[in-house]
Amino acid sequence: MSQxxxxxxxxxxxxxxESGEVRAVNGISFNLDKGxxxxxxxxxxxxKSVTAYSxxxxxxxxxxxxxxxxxxxxxxxxxxxxxQMRQFRxxxxxxxxxxxxxxxxxxxxxxxxxxEAILLHTDRTKEQANARALEMLQxxxxxxxxxxxxxxxxxxxxxxxQRVMIAMALACEPDILIADEPxxxxxxxxxxxxxxxxxxxxxxxxxAIIMITHDLGVIADMCDEIIVMYAGRICERxxxxxxxxxPCHEYTKGLLRSIxxxxxxxxxxxPIEGSPVDLTCMPAGCAFAARCDKAMKICLKQxxxxxWINDEHLASCWMNVKKVYDEAAKGGEA
Amino acid sequence: xxxxxVKRILLAIVTVFIIAAITFFxxxxxxxxxxxxxxxxxxxVQAVLEKRFGLDKPVHEQFIMYxxxxxRGDFGISLKTGRDIxxxxxxxxxxxxxLGGMAAATAVCIGLVxxxxxxxxxxxxxxxxxxxVTTLFVSVPSFILATLLLLVFCxxxxxxxxxxxxxxxxxxxxxxxALYPMSYITRLTKSSMLDVLGQDYIRTARAKGVRESLVIxxxxxxxxxxxxxxYVGPMTAYILTGSMVVETVFTVGGLGTKFVSAxxxxxxxxxxxxxLFLAILMVAATLISDLVYKVVDPRISxx
Numbered sequence: 001m002s003q004x005x006x007x008x009x010x011x012x013x014x015x016x017x018e019s020g021e022v023r024a025v026n027g028i029s030f031n032l033d034k035g036x037x038x039x040x041x042x043x044x045x046x047x048k049s050v051t052a053y054s055x056x057x058x059x060x061x062x063x064x065x066x067x068x069x070x071x072x073x074x075x076x077x078x079x080x081x082x083x084q085m086r087q088f089r090x091x092x093x094x095x096x097x098x099x100x101x102x103x104x105x106x107x108x109x110x111x112x113x114x115x116e117a118i119l120l121h122t123d124r125t126k127e128q129a130n131a132r133a134l135e136m137l138q139x140x141x142x143x144x145x146x147x148x149x150x151x152x153x154x155x156x157x158x159x160x161x162q163r164v165m166i167a168m169a170l171a172c173e174p175d176i177l178i179a180d181e182p183x184x185x186x187x188x189x190x191x192x193x194x195x196x197x198x199x200x201x202x203x204x205x206x207x208a209i210i211m212i213t214h215d216l217g218v219i220a221d222m223c224d225e226i227i228v229m230y231a232g233r234i235c236e237r238x239x240x241x242x243x244x245x246x247p248c249h250e251y252t253k254g255l256l257r258s259i260x261x262x263x264x265x266x267x268x269x270x271p272i273e274g275s276p277v278d279l280t281c282m283p284a285g286c287a288f289a290a291r292c293d294k295a296m297k298i299c300l301k302q303x304x305x306x307x308w309i310n311d312e313h314l315a316s317c318w319m320n321v322k323k324v325y326d327e328a329a330k331g332g333e334a
Numbered sequence: 335x336x337x338x339x340v341k342r343i344l345l346a347i348v349t350v351f352i353i354a355a356i357t358f359f360x361x362x363x364x365x366x367x368x369x370x371x372x373x374x375x376x377x378x379v380q381a382v383l384e385k386r387f388g389l390d391k392p393v394h395e396q397f398i399m400y401x402x403x404x405x406r407g408d409f410g411i412s413l414k415t416g417r418d419i420x421x422x423x424x425x426x427x428x429x430x431x432x433l434g435g436m437a438a439a440t441a442v443c444i445g446l447v448x449x450x451x452x453x454x455x456x457x458x459x460x461x462x463x464x465x466x467v468t469t470l471f472v473s474v475p476s477f478i479l480a481t482l483l484l485l486v487f488c489x490x491x492x493x494x495x496x497x498x499x500x501x502x503x504x505x506x507x508x509x510x511x512a513l514y515p516m517s518y519i520t521r522l523t524k525s526s527m528l529d530v531l532g533q534d535y536i537r538t539a540r541a542k543g544v545r546e547s548l549v550i551x552x553x554x555x556x557x558x559x560x561x562x563x564x565y566v567g568p569m570t571a572y573i574l575t576g577s578m579v580v581e582t583v584f585t586v587g588g589l590g591t592k593f594v595s596a597x598x599x600x601x602x603x604x605x606x607x608x609x610l611f612l613a614i615l616m617v618a619a620t621l622i623s624d625l626v627y628k629v630v631d632p633r634i635s636x637x
Contacts, residue, residue: 056541058537058541060537086543086545087543088543090541090543105539106535106557106632107556107557117543152632152633
């Protein structure tokens with residue numbers, strides 16, 4: 001078996017604040033193969049973005065990677081020097097952010113910012129970099145690209161700015177593109193356009209994508225694999241079909257119930273009651289137990305292990321163990 | 335841009351006119367006059383002098399007359415020294431402006447650097463030290479600072495000579511003049527820098543692989559400068575025209591000193607001359623800093 005492009009092994013990222021240690025990411029592991037699309041889903045504060053920032057190592061103080069490995073082509077980037085990290089960012093792995101309105105520097109032209117990314121990682125001359133910037137803007141479907149190069153971010157709409165961000169991220173042909181809620185700040189029609197663009201670019205350029213979102217609907221037909229995160233841990237993972245049609249964690253089920261469906265008439269959406277757990281004092285058992293309406297005694301006491309549902313599906317929920325026991329008991333009676 | 339500048343200049347003329355009017359009428363409302371003190375014993379002489387300079391007419395007539403003269407470029411002569419006012423102002427402004435120019439440059443250069451250092455070392459000792467010292471300089475009145483500097487470095491340690499017109503020693507006056515704006519700029523730069531460093535586009539720059547020094551000097555500093563410019567414009571005008579306090583303490587014969595003595599003497603044309611000069615300078619400085627904005631921040635439009 002060939003080596004995965006990216007391997008995250010038992011990653012722990014914490015923020016040391018006055019009230020204690022916030023364990024934003026609490027021991028997660030996953031692999032990403034070349035050219036695949038991985039979705040990371042979870043509500044606010046579940047550690048999705050922190051995972052992304054850990055991979056880029058752009059955590060802001062007091063955030064730090066406490067333990068674990070992030071292997072890119074087998075090399076642990078947690079051990080990279082600042083210089084190595086600078087050459088890695090934007091070249092091997094790029095990221096686009098949630099809010100395109102604030103993600104571009106307001107005091108420099110689009111051309112200047114695109115050129116900067118290109119010149120940092122390639123030996124192109126300024127003219128060649130300009131040509132490349134133009135080419136990238138055409139690729140992401142920005143209209144009138146020549147004119148845009150000399151414009152400032154405030155002269156462009158949100159959707160256009162996100163296209164520019166994508167152009168900037170892909171300018172140096174990275175192996176992985178991390179998209180941290182790329183459509184959350186955009187209105188619905190623009191959301192669809194941006195997603196369509198990303199799918200299209202993925203086909204054309206063949207980079208792997210880590211798609212981070214709190215909206216399962218956004219990534220339904222885009223991802224090869226989906227990870228569901230809750231309170232800094234992975235609670236369920238599997239192929240997109242398995243997650244959507246055979247959810248095996250109560251939290252995932254809750255998320256799916258809260259998505260509106262096309263065929264439902266006058267049905268109320270079912271929200272997940274309660275609020276996320278306090279990351280400074282994590283419970284001993286399953287972090288979701290307090291909000292789970294099927295919680296059992298063991299859920300409060302002991303952390304559930306990852307349990308294989310089938311070859312393509314893992315879930316960390318005691319309900320799956322219970323199911324096995326129940327079925328065994330039934331079999332015994334019969 | 336041009337339309338904006340013209341509009342601003344027209345507005346500036348109105349501003350200067352209002353300042354002139356307020357000063358003129360309130361100055362005349364103060365009891366006494368330029369000739370009332372020394373010549374108090376001789377009412378006849380006083381009356382002749384007042385008639386000679388038109389002070390016997392109603393105040394509003396005097397004001398109109400004054401404006402007419404000013405429009406013809408005649409600021410009058412000092413009632414105290416008899417010298418031409420434009421000439422007096424230009425001579426003493428040369429002294430104040432040289433002193434102020436050095437002080438303003440010092441304040442901006444050191445202030446920006448200290449502010450950036452404080453922001454980058456937030457919570458660590460350089461930040462705490464810088465904030466402690468600058469808070470001190472912002473809170474202590476300049477006449478105390480100036481007097482202390484004079485006492486310690488001039489009289490006790492003898493490092494710097496006392497100011498004299500033929501042998502001006504700029505070091506201490508420049509320091510006393512620069513400390514307050516420098517401290518203010520430091521604090522302004524720090525808070526604005528911290529604000530900018532938390533912005534998304536700084537994260538974008540880091541994610542692109544930009545070197546940390548470039549993140550700070552290319553991406554952060556330019557944005558952080560925007561609020562600082564608002565302060566630096568008027569500050570420069572203020573500092574150039576001379577500080578009454580600092581000039582008095584160091585006996586520098588600049589515009590500040592002239593202004594104070596004009597007020598004490600109720601030297602009406604001199605007060606008006608200096609006030610108009612200061613007002614025009616201030617308005618011009620504000621206008622220039624607004625135009626500089628546009629250069630630094632492309633989002634600002636003048637339409």
